[in-house]
Amino acid sequence: xxGKKAYLAVTLIQTLYAGMFLVSKAAFNDGMNTFxxxxxRQTAATVFLLPITLFLHRKNAPRLSFLIFCKIFMLALCGxxxxxxxxxxxxVYTSPTLAAATTNCLPVIIFFFAVxxxxxVLRWRTRAGMAKVGGIxxxxxxAAMLALYKGPHWTLPQLYHYHNSRHHDQTHVASxxxxxxxxILMLTSNALxxxxxxxxxxxxxSYPSKLHFTTLNCLLSSIQSxxxxxxxxxxxxxxxxxxxxxxxxxxxxxxxxxxxxxYLQAWVVEKKGPVFLAMSTPLAFVLTVFCSTFxxxxxxxxxxxxxxxxxxGGLYSVLWGKSREQQKMTEVxxxxxxxxxxxxxxxxxxxKETSATESTQPPFLV
Numbered sequence: 001x002x003g004k005k006a007y008l009a010v011t012l013i014q015t016l017y018a019g020m021f022l023v024s025k026a027a028f029n030d031g032m033n034t035f036x037x038x039x040x041r042q043t044a045a046t047v048f049l050l051p052i053t054l055f056l057h058r059k060n061a062p063r064l065s066f067l068i069f070c071k072i073f074m075l076a077l078c079g080x081x082x083x084x085x086x087x088x089x090x091x092v093y094t095s096p097t098l099a100a101a102t103t104n105c106l107p108v109i110i111f112f113f114a115v116x117x118x119x120x121v122l123r124w125r126t127r128a129g130m131a132k133v134g135g136i137x138x139x140x141x142x143a144a145m146l147a148l149y150k151g152p153h154w155t156l157p158q159l160y161h162y163h164n165s166r167h168h169d170q171t172h173v174a175s176x177x178x179x180x181x182x183x184i185l186m187l188t189s190n191a192l193x194x195x196x197x198x199x200x201x202x203x204x205x206s207y208p209s210k211l212h213f214t215t216l217n218c219l220l221s222s223i224q225s226x227x228x229x230x231x232x233x234x235x236x237x238x239x240x241x242x243x244x245x246x247x248x249x250x251x252x253x254x255x256x257x258x259x260x261x262x263y264l265q266a267w268v269v270e271k272k273g274p275v276f277l278a279m280s281t282p283l284a285f286v287l288t289v290f291c292s293t294f295x296x297x298x299x300x301x302x303x304x305x306x307x308x309x310x311x312x313g314g315l316y317s318v319l320w321g322k323s324r325e326q327q328k329m330t331e332v333x334x335x336x337x338x339x340x341x342x343x344x345x346x347x348x349x350x351x352k353e354t355s356a357t358e359s360t361q362p363p364f365l366v
Contacts, residue, residue: 005271006268006271006272006276009264009267009268010268010276010277010280010283011280011283012264013261013264013265013268013277013280014280014281014283014284014287015283015284015287016256016257016260016261017100017103017257017261017284018096018100018284018287018288018291019252019256019291020252020253020257021091021096021099021100021284021288021292022096022288022291022292022295023245023248023249023252023253024037024088024091024096024249024253025091025095025096025099025292026245026249027245027246027249027250028088028091028092030244030245030246032238032246032249033229033232033233033238034085034088034089034091034092035085035088035225035228035229035232035233036229036233036238036239037088037246037249037250038081038084038085038088038225038228038229039222039225039226039228039229040241040250040254041084041250041253041254042080042081042084042218042221042222042225042254043222043226043254044250044251044253044254044255044258045218045222045254045255045258045259046215046218046219046222047254048254048255048258048259049211049214049215049218049258049259050215050219052211053211053212053215056211057209057211057212061209061212062207062208062209062212064207064216065206068203068206068207071203072203072207072213072216072217072220073220075196075199075200075203075217076216076217076218076220076221076224077220077221077224078192078195078196078199079192079193079195079196079197079199079200079217080196080217080218080221081221081224081225081228082192083189083190083192083193083196084189084221084225085225085228086185086188086189086192087099087185087186087189089182089185090182090183090185090186090188090189091182091186092182093178093179093181093182093185094179094182094183094186095292095299095304096288096291096292097285097288097289097292097293097300097304097308098146098182098183098186098304099186099288100284100285100287100288100289100308101142101146101285101304101307101308101311102143102146102183102186102187102190102311103190103281103284103285104139104281104282104285104308104311104312104314104315105139105142105143105187105190105311105314105315106190106193106194106281107278107281107315107318107319108135108136108139108314108315108318109190109191109194110194110197110198111132111136111318111322112136112194113191113194113195113198114198117198119198119201126325127321127324128320128321128322128324128325128328129321130321131317131318131320131321131324132317132318132321132322134314134317135313135314135315135316135317135318135319135320135321136314136318137314138310138311138313138314138317139310139311139314139315140314141310141314142306142307142308142309142310142311142313142314143183143187143307143311144307145303145306145307145310146183146303146304146307146308146311147179147180147183147184148180148303149302149303149306149307150179150301150302150303150304151301151302151303151306152301152302153299153300153301153302200213214258214262218258265277278315278319279316279319281312281315282312282315285308285312289305289308
């Protein structure tokens with residue numbers, strides 16, 4: 001029964017993420033400013049999380065020093081504010097399908113930054129190491145395919161029609177430099193998000209409350225995104241929110257995505273581990289392709305499909321390599337017992353090597 005709940009949970013998580021790409025694109029197609037959207041989204045998340053945080057952990061909040069506050073401020077600026085702003089611009093130039101496809105390379109980018117910052121060790125000569133390197137190369141090929149090759153494209157009948165033909169035209173695949181620019185911005189957004197995930201591991205050691213950390217990130221990113229939005233858009237009419245799709249998109253991304261998926265992801269990681277959660281990432285790509293085609297009238301290009309498949313292949317290659325390393329660590333840990341008990345022969349050097357690898361492993365989050 002527990003296994004079925006985990007599968008249902010990851011399916012719901014990826015469905016919610018697919019919905020995030022779709023409603024964001026719909027809001028931008030309706031003319032909503034991307035910077036204002038990010039500000040409203042983060043404000044909604046803050047309003048949702050702040051009362052919960054104060055109610056549950058008001059008395060046992062960890063001490064927040066000035067140094068830790070500065071670190072969290074920079075993390076929020078890099079991994080949330082700038083990442084979401086860049087992602088919004090990229091989504092205007094491209095499509096929800098591309099956004100969902102590039103999300104599959106997030107664990108690969110996380111691994112790359114972890115190696116670059118010497119948080120994780122890469123052993124080139126092992127099968128696991130070669131799988132990781134191969135996964136990175138495959139993801140690079142997929143990203144190049146998404147940006148540089150379109151090929152044949154198809155448009156399926158859509159169930160939802162925009163009232164403004166100008167916004168409807170934006171749902172089609174962009175051409176030339178606009179599409180390449182959007183791809184580069186989308187990958188940049190994912191790189192900023194991956195860097196935020198890698199660097200937050202060190203901050204959480206000094207500030208261990210994940211709920212406080214998340215709420216503070218949302219609060220600071222709300223302030224940061226407001227400064228950027230007010231500098232980019234001075235027309236007050238653009239800031240108005242009516243009872244329309246824009247309000248639904250803001251509430252959905254701010255409350256449902258930030259609140260519900262955060263809890264569900266934490267539950268899945270606790271029950272099944274982070275690799276299980278990462279393995280479900282391609283589901284969001286499949287759902288987004290289907291829904292964006294029928295609901296938004298997006299064009300399906302052969303390059304997008306092949307690029308998405310390559311990104312998924314690279315993701316699974318890296319995950320296989322990481323799973324293989326974890327399996328080896330478990331085996332060697334068992335061999336730390338007396339030889340008579342485990343029935344295996346282990347050298348002292350291999351035990352030290354594995355212990356060092358285990359101590360440098362970052363949290364593999366998605």
